[in-house]
Amino acid sequence: MSTTIPAGMREMTYREAAREGLHEALTRDERVFLMGEDVGRYGGSYAVSLGFLEEFGPERIRDTPLSESAFVGAGIGAAIGGMRPIVEVMTVNFSLLAADQIINTAATYLHMSGGQINVPLVIRMATGGGLQLAAQHSHSLENLYAHVPGLKVLTPATVEDVRGMLATALADPDPVLIFEHILLYNRKGLLAADAGAVDIHRARIRRAGTQVSLITYGGSLWKCLEAAELLEQQGIDAEVLDLRTLRPLDDEAIMATVTRTRRVVIVDEGWRSGGISAEITARIHEQAFYELDVPVQRVCAAEVPIPYAKQLEDAALPQVADIVAAAGRLVKGND
Amino acid sequence: MSTTIPAGMREMTYREAAREGLHEALTRDERVFLMGEDVGRYGGSYAVSLGFLEEFGPERIRDTPLSESAFVGAGIGAAIGGMRPIVEVMTVNFSLLAADQIINTAATYLHMSGGQINVPLVIRMATGGGLQLAAQHSHSLENLYAHVPGLKVLTPATVEDVRGMLATALADPDPVLIFEHILLYNRKGLLAADAGAVDIHRARIRRAGTQVSLITYGGSLWKCLEAAELLEQQGIDAEVLDLRTLRPLDDEAIMATVTRTRRVVIVDEGWRSGGISAEITARIHEQAFYELDVPVQRVCAAEVPIPYAKQLEDAALPQVADIVAAAGRLVKGND
Amino acid sequence: MNEMAVPLPDDIDGAHALELFRQMLRIRRFEEKCAQMYSSGKIRGFLHLYIGEEAVGTGVMQSVAPRDAVVATYREHGHALLRGISMNAVMAEMYGKQEGCSRGRGGSMHLFDKATGFIGGNAIVGGGMPVAVGYALAAKMQQNGAVAWCIFGEGAMAEGEFHESMNLAALWQLPVVFCCENNYYAMGTALDRSESQIQLVEKARSYRVVAEEVDGMDVLATEAAARRAADSARAGNGPYFLEFQTYRFRAHSMFDAERYRSKNEVHEHELQGPLRTFGARLEASSLLDEQRRAELEADIAREIENAVAFAESGTPEPVSELGRFVYSEVQP
Amino acid sequence: MNEMAVPLPDDIDGAHALELFRQMLRIRRFEEKCAQMYSSGKIRGFLHLYIGEEAVGTGVMQSVAPRDAVVATYREHGHALLRGISMNAVMAEMYGKQEGCSRGRGGSMHLFDKATGFIGGNAIVGGGMPVAVGYALAAKMQQNGAVAWCIFGEGAMAEGEFHESMNLAALWQLPVVFCCENNYYAMGTALDRSESQIQLVEKARSYRVVAEEVDGMDVLATEAAARRAADSARAGNGPYFLEFQTYRFRAHSMFDAERYRSKNEVHEHELQGPLRTFGARLEASSLLDEQRRAELEADIAREIENAVAFAESGTPEPVSELGRFVYSEVQP
Numbered sequence A, B: 001m002s003t004t005i006p007a008g009m010r011e012m013t014y015r016e017a018a019r020e021g022l023h024e025a026l027t028r029d030e031r032v033f034l035m036g037e038d039v040g041r042y043g044g045s046y047a048v049s050l051g052f053l054e055e056f057g058p059e060r061i062r063d064t065p066l067s068e069s070a071f072v073g074a075g076i077g078a079a080i081g082g083m084r085p086i087v088e089v090m091t092v093n094f095s096l097l098a099a100d101q102i103i104n105t106a107a108t109y110l111h112m113s114g115g116q117i118n119v120p121l122v123i124r125m126a127t128g129g130g131l132q133l134a135a136q137h138s139h140s141l142e143n144l145y146a147h148v149p150g151l152k153v154l155t156p157a158t159v160e161d162v163r164g165m166l167a168t169a170l171a172d173p174d175p176v177l178i179f180e181h182i183l184l185y186n187r188k189g190l191l192a193a194d195a196g197a198v199d200i201h202r203a204r205i206r207r208a209g210t211q212v213s214l215i216t217y218g219g220s221l222w223k224c225l226e227a228a229e230l231l232e233q234q235g236i237d238a239e240v241l242d243l244r245t246l247r248p249l250d251d252e253a254i255m256a257t258v259t260r261t262r263r264v265v266i267v268d269e270g271w272r273s274g275g276i277s278a279e280i281t282a283r284i285h286e287q288a289f290y291e292l293d294v295p296v297q298r299v300c301a302a303e304v305p306i307p308y309a310k311q312l313e314d315a316a317l318p319q320v321a322d323i324v325a326a327a328g329r330l331v332k333g334n335d
Numbered sequence C, D: 001m002n003e004m005a006v007p008l009p010d011d012i013d014g015a016h017a018l019e020l021f022r023q024m025l026r027i028r029r030f031e032e033k034c035a036q037m038y039s040s041g042k043i044r045g046f047l048h049l050y051i052g053e054e055a056v057g058t059g060v061m062q063s064v065a066p067r068d069a070v071v072a073t074y075r076e077h078g079h080a081l082l083r084g085i086s087m088n089a090v091m092a093e094m095y096g097k098q099e100g101c102s103r104g105r106g107g108s109m110h111l112f113d114k115a116t117g118f119i120g121g122n123a124i125v126g127g128g129m130p131v132a133v134g135y136a137l138a139a140k141m142q143q144n145g146a147v148a149w150c151i152f153g154e155g156a157m158a159e160g161e162f163h164e165s166m167n168l169a170a171l172w173q174l175p176v177v178f179c180c181e182n183n184y185y186a187m188g189t190a191l192d193r194s195e196s197q198i199q200l201v202e203k204a205r206s207y208r209v210v211a212e213e214v215d216g217m218d219v220l221a222t223e224a225a226a227r228r229a230a231d232s233a234r235a236g237n238g239p240y241f242l243e244f245q246t247y248r249f250r251a252h253s254m255f256d257a258e259r260y261r262s263k264n265e266v267h268e269h270e271l272q273g274p275l276r277t278f279g280a281r282l283e284a285s286s287l288l289d290e291q292r293r294a295e296l297e298a299d300i301a302r303e304i305e306n307a308v309a310f311a312e313s314g315t316p317e318p319v320s321e322l323g324r325f326v327y328s329e330v331q332p
């Protein structure tokens, strides 16, 4: 990223962008409120809502007790009751305590009620590993939710998306889950001065290329972009597709990049078996079978509960070198 | 199924076989006990443990309060403490209330403890649709668990397997989840007089064929076998592979059938996106890319919360006709 | 026992008392019909009857205001009807028809009606509780005077969601009325096998929530208690917990062999049934006689017949519509 | 305040009292070292210090018998050391080394030791509770006399798993001692913002569980309470709940700016710190003087130095071993 900031752009961290998005939502719509563990006095476990309590008051910046199922469920009820709650779950790992409310209730009410009861609820969660937080704080379980009809699953990777997707999610009549990768909060990016709501149905090409497609989302986007630079040094021209949304998947964008490059690496920090990478592979297989020169490769987390020790965690998570190697294998066909 | 019973075989329902397996386990090993909602006085919500309370007493046939998280977690603790608990969760839908214990604890302790604390816990759950039980009782969520390293996921489809897998699961030092499809309990099958523990690492060919492979598990096995008969009438020779275990998957058996028939239909009652069918497709794509004549087809549940009305539920779930059509398309190539 | 029925208090409004009786009778006869239709295969899935417990829902619903919400369980036919969902729409729902209150997608366990604030029909035991709390939170934040009525069985009180929801409601002083329908069994599990503390009001009080035990077989008692609770909640005094002591006369669902209780126990309770006892009191007060009874029965029978006919002639949702209502049709 | 320290009771065993002091001092100094090592990047991940709360764990562990199990949280360094896991193994764990008590896979939040029945190190708030209940169930079924010690913070009491676990333990009369370390904050959330009922013993009693409030800053009080609880549980009287009122002197974890409480509040509590007050009492009873203190400090410093050296020279698990311990190595 260049050090001079283009006109009309601002540089900020992902945290600041998330914060701006929240701030704008709270300012613009009285029905919006933020609820979760330590969003208020503590300032948010990742400091995203620092100072909001003072600004918006305890009614709208609502610290909850440790009770994920109840406060997520209360989000559902409040949404039905006319509010626009944003519920924060500290990490997706803890969201398993609220899985019943999310999957059995939020995702089903519209359908079970024959179209009457929609649930305009936004749930934000941190996800991912890389901080040596071990096996109860590091998993990327977003694909569990991406499996469930009735939910939308967003995975903003950029400052623009983390800011803008929140607005779009709040405008959505149905439950939307937003996953923020823990390693992104301190990452800087450029944001247009007039940044606002963003589309959530389209994947986006973050780097155009011709020889291999790196399909990814969230925290792994930056690893893919780094890998693409390294690949360029090896004379390999990689395209990087940021899925942005895991449910619904943007098949069109996926098939378009496949058709262009005919070689695909999917990079996902979730476990490989049964992860979102499997679904993408399956769709490519089904929809672009004859476009591929070689089988799709997946670079995913190793199938272990993520360990604490640095070298083990590093080995468990997809790394730039793994991506480069996989893409290199595909293009050079060395095996 | 023929009406004369071969020598050395017994005919019984899946329910009876499950029951025999439990009975044998309880009889053979004092450490084994059964715990769950209404397993005792009520006789089990699917009547599998009817009469056990009287036979084994309330210590070993343990009715629990409605508290899925605590009694599944208590299973973990009891397993660590030297017992061999079998925990019954009425349906996989309710297991979401215990997802934290299963995924964050049962699946992680061995790894997080560096190999010290294994959890020899067996959890039985009913799964699947077909009884018009609607969107909170009909889902096939086993693939959520199949995604998680540290767990094993068994899906017995036959009387032999439902009886024998329990014994194998109990001998396993690690947590094992057993999914019993609700439509199977009344289904009859033949069991060898000397039936016992069965292997849980191998998929099994339930019908040999040469032109197309139907890969499936659990309740859908019988739909696939029926489809295979219908296909035979159309002159199509289908092989039916019963996965039996969703984690770990038997790649070898999958690739072997793919190589034989070069055409694959995967039949899974779970939702299509991100289901186990995606993982199987991805593995075939990765490991047998050059063996396929045409892309793998998936016949899965429609991506809706399963509705109550009969015609809608039927339309939402994979049906024999869908399987026949998918296989027919693959073989005849009519599109 | 009926012979010894105590006349109603003098200050009772006779017409209202008779109306309470009629409402109970209506849901009783409706469910008897449902049971029949289940046996003949017209209704499928799980069917949980409220028979025996009618005094609870009937008393409670008298205090439910138009803007309130009701969050119920899978045993909610009675509540749905009492709340004002038409019998046609409820019966059609159980038939799985488009004209059903959930368009046939929900069935017996998932009756919904946005217009009357009937937001389920939740078949996860305890699952509706956080939802009710959230609805009450919205009401409080919007200061719209609405109350959330959260209905559940005593079995649900062992679930973690009960605990978390009670605490949240009490901590935030939300207008929720928690209505526990204590019928002493959760499927086959008796209360004393599911709770270490069977004084349920004590459990509720441990969250500093006002709690009352109510005779759930007496519709005047249930009505009065619900009124106290509603007044308190609407006055901003936070949540209220009512334990209605009642009994389920029928099996848990249509699949239950009832091995966990004796016929005799059931019979004893039937003698104390809400229709029987309240009917006798109305008679003792000369508010009801055979002729009036017959008229009521005839009216109800007609309504039920019509509902059945309506459901029979309803439209099965075309399979092409299967994918609707997974997401809202209007997207931003 | 120390000037006014009350001498120990006459009947106290002086050597034992000094030993309690030594144990507290040992875990205090150990954690101070951890904080330092965290700052210098040797320890990573989350690090939750027990500083200020040592009297709780120290008192409790005196009653933990060899066959008992301890189920702890992510704030468990003290408990692990007190339970007998070697300082070397704990420090090596935080360094992520093979010699660590969890082979470097767990880190600070996931200390385990099968030999001493230390079964985690669970970092899901409330997550250990059902496990402790299950362990106690196994103990009861096997009649082996073991007790499960379940340690958690007051914040965990809002979780559904607390509710479900208490009920199960009480219903089945299981030998669990629930040890609530009430340090009045759950991260930045004060007790009165997380519980509608802040008398935590009342919450426990609502399950018909015997409950005591204990001064968690007084190691003699914590020891005596734990002994009563253990005796009761071992005698077959079911679960026991102890609320230890204590205070955390340090931030929740190393990422906490402590905006939710004043420096002054912390300081006030520090003046009542368990080492400070108990040290003063030992001095007042002539069981401790400067020289003895210096000796203790020196011994501990040596042990810590050795542990650091041990951890530094430990072996990082080869990456090739990553896939181990997902499943047991011996399969049937």
Ligand SMILES: Cc1ncc(C[n+]2csc(CCOP(=O)(O)OP(=O)(O)O)c2C)c(N)n1
Pocket (backbone or CB within 6 Å): B037, B066, B068, B090, B094, B097, C075, C123, C124, C125, C126, C152, C153, C154, C155, C156, C157, C181, C183, C185, C186, C187, C252
């Ligand atoms: C979370 C969950 N666990 C189990 C069930 C199965 N189940 C349905 S109703 C029921 C009993 C509930 O009893 P109670 O709450 O007392 O209500 P009642 O049926 O007596 O009205 C059970 C165990 C369920 N639906 N949801």
Ligand SMILES: Cc1ncc(C[n+]2csc(CCOP(=O)(O)OP(=O)(O)O)c2C)c(N)n1
Pocket (backbone or CB within 6 Å): A037, A066, A068, A090, A094, A097, D075, D123, D124, D125, D126, D152, D153, D154, D155, D156, D157, D181, D183, D185, D186, D187, D252
């Ligand atoms: C289920 C769950 N939700 C949230 C968290 C994040 N978290 C970790 S510790 C903590 C506070 C717990 O407070 P308390 O139980 O009082 O223990 P203390 O840290 O004070 O010892 C929170 C919210 C978690 N680890 N698990």
Ligand SMILES: [Mg+2]
Pocket (backbone or CB within 6 Å): C153, C154, C155, C181, C182, C183, C184, C185, C186, C187
């Ligand atoms: Mg009940």
Ligand SMILES: [Mg+2]
Pocket (backbone or CB within 6 Å): D153, D154, D155, D181, D182, D183, D184, D185, D186, D187
């Ligand atoms: Mg605390």
